[in-house]
Every structure is written in C-alpha cells, then in structure tokens.
Amino acid sequence: MLSILALSDIHERTQRFKALAKLVEEAGGVELAIVAGDITYFKPASIAIKILEKLHEAVGSPILFIPGNCDDPRLTGSLDTSNNILNIHGKPVEVKGYIFYGIGGGGVSPFNTLIEYSEDDFNDLIRRASGIDPGRLIMITHQPVNGFFDKVDNMHIGSKVFREFMTARQPLLWITGHIHEHSGWIRSGGTVIVHPGPFMHGYYALITISGGSVAGVSIKRI
Incomplete structure (x- = not known):
C-alpha cells in the first residue's frame, strides 16, 4: 500500500502547513x-526550495514536485535539494514499485507567465513516459488534462496532448x-484523475494505492 498527500498551487501559503501536518497525522500519516x-x-x-523544505519538516514524508507556470524556470532543471525533495519534471522516479513522472508549467496563455x-x-x-508500464505509471502535471477540471470562463483549457496520452x-x-x-476527482477509463484544489485556499487530497489500483481518494480542506 502507498499513502499519498497531494497538493497544488501553494503560492507561498506556508502558514497552513502546521494545521495540515496535524490533519495528516490524524488521518494516519x-x-x-x-x-x-x-x-x-x-x-x-x-x-520554492525553502517552502518545500518547510513542507517536508511539517509532514515528515519525502516530497516529489514539479514547478508551475508561476514558478522560476530554473525549477525545470536540476537544482540542489535534499534526498527527501525530488524534482520530477521530465524525470521518472520509482517509489514502492510505482513510477512517478512529472511535467511542470502551464499551457501558452495571454498572461505570459514564467513557465x-x-x-x-x-x-x-x-x-x-510512453515506455513506462501504464499500470505502474502515476502522472503529475500542473496543466490539467483537457476536459477534466480545466474549465475557465466556459472554455476547456487543458492539454489535448495529455488527453490523447491518457x-x-x-x-x-x-x-x-x-x-x-x-477541486475533485474522477475516474476516466483506467485512470483516476485528482485535482486537489488550490492549497492557497486550504485544499489538499489524500490518496491510497493498494494492490495496483487506486483504493481511495479524499479531497479535504483545512
């Protein structure tokens, strides 16, 4: 079994880490x-690295991360981090038999953000990621998949490439x-898609994987 805490869009709101740590501990860690x-x-x-270090100190578990469109482009490369904080943008990382692969940044927008x-x-x-066994593959992307948690002003802005791959x-x-x-989760075919919601507003997700399948997803708010 693998238990996962999923966050997105922290946007420097580290003041919630203490409360998050308590709630995660109460849920069994x-x-x-x-x-x-x-x-x-x-x-x-x-x-960004300091924020991730604070998160690691709070929850006590290793962290896999990708940058978002509002993060420093240097986070798409290799930067010095601890062994407990790993950048998986464009890199596969194996944890307990599952392969995590990340793609940071957002799609092209009128706002000309950083990534x-x-x-x-x-x-x-x-x-x-095409050669990775899909039964073991866990995708982490900042940009949503087209048609899933991506509607803004009545338009679906998610990646069609991601949709085709999925x-x-x-x-x-x-x-x-x-x-x-x-904020939410849904199953599409053999894939469970989870959008925790913005942590800057207190949202997070707890995910359990067991026996090669997603056994449970809980969307929470502090």
Missing part, C-alpha cells in the same frame, strides 16, 4: 507528498492543478 506546481508566485527558485509550453512542447515531454495509455493515476476554480 502519509508515505509520500506530491506538489503539482505553483509553489510560489513569481519568486526565485531558492524560495509556459505549447502542445508540441507537452508532446515532447510526455513521449518520455486515453491511449490509461495510467493508473493522474494528479494535476493550475485551475483554482476546481
């Missing part, structure tokens, strides 16, 4: 924390973020 981008709001990479990718860029990044490969689990107006 977690073995892994996932941060699906937007750790900061246009701050340097060093600030934005075209659909061609997303295609290049996600192709690196439909074809059906990974076990897909954790996303970015769109502050949404």
Whole structure:
C-alpha cells in the first residue's frame, strides 16, 4: 500500500502547513507528498526550495514536485535539494514499485507567465513516459488534462496532448492543478484523475494505492 498527500498551487501559503501536518497525522500519516506546481508566485527558485523544505519538516514524508507556470524556470532543471525533495519534471522516479513522472508549467496563455509550453512542447515531454508500464505509471502535471477540471470562463483549457496520452495509455493515476476554480476527482477509463484544489485556499487530497489500483481518494480542506 502507498499513502499519498497531494497538493497544488501553494503560492507561498506556508502558514497552513502546521494545521495540515496535524490533519495528516490524524488521518494516519502519509508515505509520500506530491506538489503539482505553483509553489510560489513569481519568486526565485531558492524560495520554492525553502517552502518545500518547510513542507517536508511539517509532514515528515519525502516530497516529489514539479514547478508551475508561476514558478522560476530554473525549477525545470536540476537544482540542489535534499534526498527527501525530488524534482520530477521530465524525470521518472520509482517509489514502492510505482513510477512517478512529472511535467511542470502551464499551457501558452495571454498572461505570459514564467513557465509556459505549447502542445508540441507537452508532446515532447510526455513521449518520455510512453515506455513506462501504464499500470505502474502515476502522472503529475500542473496543466490539467483537457476536459477534466480545466474549465475557465466556459472554455476547456487543458492539454489535448495529455488527453490523447491518457486515453491511449490509461495510467493508473493522474494528479494535476493550475485551475483554482476546481477541486475533485474522477475516474476516466483506467485512470483516476485528482485535482486537489488550490492549497492557497486550504485544499489538499489524500490518496491510497493498494494492490495496483487506486483504493481511495479524499479531497479535504483545512
């Protein structure tokens, strides 16, 4: 069994970490924390790393993270972090037999935020995950999958490349973020899609994987 805490869109709201830690402990603790981008709001990479270190101190579990569109572009590369805080943007990482693969940043937008990718860029990044056994694959993306937790002003802004990959490969689990107006989870084919909701407003998710399937998802709010 693998127990996961999933967060997205922290945007520097570290004052909630203490309350989060208490709630996670009351729920039995977690073995892994996932941060699906937007750790900061246009701050340097060093600030993002400090926030992740604070999160690790609070919840006590290793952290896998990707940057969001509002994070420093240097977070798409290799930066010095502790062994308990791993950047998985464009990199597969194995935990207890499951393969986590991350793609940070958002889609191209009128706002010209710090990390934005075209659909061609997303295609290049996600192709690196095409050889991973989908039954063991857990995708972490900041940009949502088209049609799932991605509606803004009556428009679906999620990645169509992600939707095509999900439909074809059906990974076990897909954790996303970015769109502050949404929070929830849904099953599509063989994939469970989880959008914890913005942690800046107190949202988070607890996920349990057991026997090669997603056994439970709880969306919570502090």
